[in-house]
Amino acid sequence: MELSALVLLGLFFVLLFMNVPISFCIGLATLATMLLSMDLMPAITTLAQRMAGGLNSFALLAIPFFVLSGLLMGRGGIAKRLIECAMALVGALPGGLAVVNVVSCMLFGAISGSAVAATSAIGSFMLPEMKKQGYDDSYSAAVTAAASTTGLLIPPSNIMIVYAIASGGVSIAALFVAGYLPGILLGLALMIVCAGYAKIKGFPVAARLPLSVVIPKVAAAIPSMLMIVLVIGGIISGAFTATEAGAIAVVYSFVLAVLIYKEVALADLGKILLKSTETTAIVLALIATSAAMSWILSYENIPQSVSAGLLTLSENPILILLLINVILLVVGAFMDMTPAVLIFTPIFLPVAMELGMSPLHFGIMMILNLSIGLISPPVGSVLFVACAVAKVKLEQLLRPLLPMYLAMIAVLLLITYVPAISEWLPQAFGL
Template sequence: MEYSGLILVSVFFFLLLLNVPISFSIGVATVVTMLCSIDLLPAATTIAQRLAGGINSFALLAIPFFVLSGLIMGQGGIAKRLIECAMALIGMLPGGLALVNVMSCTLFGAISGSAVAATSAIGSFMIPQMEKKGYDKNFAAALTGAAATTGMLIPPSNILIIYAIASGGVSIAALFVAGYLPGILVALSLMIVCAGYAKLKGYPTEARLPINLVLEKIVAALPSLLLIIIVIGGIIGGIFTATEAGAIAVIYSLVLSVVVYKEVKISELSGILLKAGETTAIVMLLIGASSAMSWILSYENIPQTISDFLLALSDNPLAILLIINLTLLVVGAFMDMTPAVLIFTPIFLPVATHLGMSPLHFGIMIVLNLSIGLCSPPVGSVLFVSCAVAKTTIEKIIKPLMPLYIAMFCVLMLVTYVPAISEFLPSVFGLIK
């Protein structure tokens, strides 16, 4: 149908404006568009098949495991130990508390696999501490939200698994390894902004700890950090798959939180399991609905139409990639990462590969791009959490957020136009040729 794309987009955004949950907005928009091209019975059958087929993947079993391990470790005293370790290592530098915030959010986001969890766990401690030391509360809230997004790139990351499915077979192991350098670059860029901000405002540094206390804090945090090493090392070494790594992460986090740290009681596990089930159900519904939408996009040849349009705009690959990035930045400000990856990967990936970009490189670019969307007003989910923790409003944190946003955008441009940033480590470990 000639106007199917317009119908799909119009219905989808109309439902979003009515505050209909995004998974239902995707599903209803897909049904309406299908009914404009296909009879009712085949349309209903196709949607049912795509909903079921979209989540019928062994690799997706990793998601509930990593969600569960993240929730267990989120309540297992991990945040406190990571903050103390970061404080011991970099607290004495200019803007020490701000740097500690970034480092703690990065580490906790990577371990938990959730930017929202990192914002809540780290922000609830660091934002009051920063305010107590004279930091502007709105800056502290903006920094926590921005820094928490780095965990989306540093594995284990559920969104990288979802991209691997959406892209049609990019190696999860390669994506996991590829996310390290971009994630670290984002964290470093935020630290540079923090150091400059602290110098400008004259914020104090923290006292340097004796070497024995530094070592003590590192040792205390080491068991938590070992989760990343065990998971990634096992996947790269071919010892287990990403799904098996998720199961191992659950066992490790249980032992660490219940037996070693003793921060989680056996009686609390039922609540954690219920929360993990709810989160997994939401993610899987999004994946199923987005798979159906991706099918109708393909059926109506919409990705090819958009690809031809973009390639006709300019002969310059740099300009086309900039247009894709700006489009995704706008999308990320209004849409959750999971449906955005599932919907826009089949649209933009063919364009990127036509321009010579590898699917691995594009995957890191789109995840970094949409991670910035998590801390972008008006819908950025981590901003709401950060504002709630800091007891402030989104309007008040936009100004201090802008330098951080610019720093993240600069890293996005580097990642987009310098493929080696994403592909160097996977090539070193022999995950790409």
């Protein structure tokens, strides 16, 4: 087992640091590990079978649907309307535009399901406005990057679907509902940081807008926010599955972006479909190769050995969960979320369950943990998008991000050790 684990993880990280595409890293490392216990042709056949089997899931159909609906919403003029709505509702709070930025990212991330899309769309509108109010470009970009990760917890979220597959049967509907309180808690923590920064810097507080201005701004954003109600409400009520909800989200996004807002022309649909196909292909390639890796992990009893090893270090669940969080924080700094979830869920989930943690609770903890990796160097994809949008260097973002890292880690620890934050809503809805 020790040799198998060494070959599997060692070769994977060697290839990763050589900038080999990550799905190839996973597939080649898995094949090399299989060759330790079987001949070449059986190994190749087994790899192909496990990859095909990993994609043989009805739930995976939700991913291309939500990717397409997210792209339609992202280009459909949604960001501007959500920002104006947030400005009308919370613009007069301490922290002003920074708090508006956080709320806008929460709303847009929940609709699009993409932290990268939220950073790009919201950042393009908010960063110039924040600069006019005296905010530093690097701080504004840091706020946008950190706040965009809330959309990975507030459903619909593709990474929750990936975790549901990797965990072997956690309800997607339960995961969607479980993400609301942690996502809102994370957003509130970032708002507190923004308010504190504004207080220290002495930024003026905007005047409260009259209802005659607030109501039209909120009304203009309601059609966009209704998608959340439609998708999640339908899933919770049992009217349709998560996959069917994805298809409904595509239809609704099309009507909103093309027919109502008219921000997307029919001629643009070809490019949007091509982009959604590319994104889906990348995700499904990762899922296929990770399914094969999960099989070889199980075949070699690696998760059981890791579980036994961790539990021999200490019998204190607080320390073990802290150690898992530290490992995942390091992993998230070097690896994108999708492969990290697919690879490390079968390794750490048995340990968490041995400690009495439910798969649902562990999933929310893991997603929040790896979300921090999206804004952590050296690989954080959201971090680089924020740098590009704000036209600042990476090192300029790190200092303003420090208090936001602390706020996010504080929320992570709270969610880790208080299961009710993740489990109360699913239990209330009987999921």
